[in-house]
Amino acid sequence: MASRLETDHHHYVDSMLTGALLLSLALHAVTLAVLPGLPTALNKTADSLTVELQPPPKPLPPPEPPKPAPEKPKEPPIKPPPQPKPQPMPPPRSEMIRPEPVHTTEPPPQVITALPKTEEPPPTFVAPIPPPEPPKPKVPPEQDLEIARGNYGNLLSREFAKHKQYPRLAQMRGWQGTSKVELHIDANGNITSSAISESSGFEVLDKQALEMVRKASPLPLPPEVLRGREFTIIVPVAFRLE
16 A cells, blocks of 8 residues: 555656646747747847746655554453252242131129128038949749759769669678768859768668769759859669669
């Protein structure tokens, strides 16, 4: 760009010089055209006419090259604001039901008026009511008990006969008879005592009857009406020679 400015400057100087020469030639031509009619004095002056050429004007200083436009300051790149990290959602809180406040109105203070003392009657003694007696077990009729004892006696007589051993002395002498054995039986059906209530007439036969009772224990169960109670029964034990 500087070389172009210098070229333009040289063209400008050449143009100025050419213009000055043309102007000088034009003045000479005019002078030559006017000089024949002028007096001789003019010719004298014409001889002393000098043409002064003006020096060419000083070349204009080259225009300053255009200053480069100042660069706009580069704006720093705008960083996007940091995105907040998603925080874990807190667990849903169960909404607590707040009980509504209960507005209670206090009752007005009660005015207690003292009542005149009244004579209280003397306390009367009331006897406590005795507790009801437990129901007594139903007692079967005596007739049913007698029938049950008779049936049970026959059952025991057959049981005792299973253990009969006729005494040898009684066999040799031909002794016979019936020994009646009295038995006391508890609520569990066990014999508590046994004895001869009626003798056969022979001691050896009575002793054999008691031995048969001992060997037959424990006894079979008594009838339903006799269970759970104590009772006494007489069982006959017969001795007969066949």
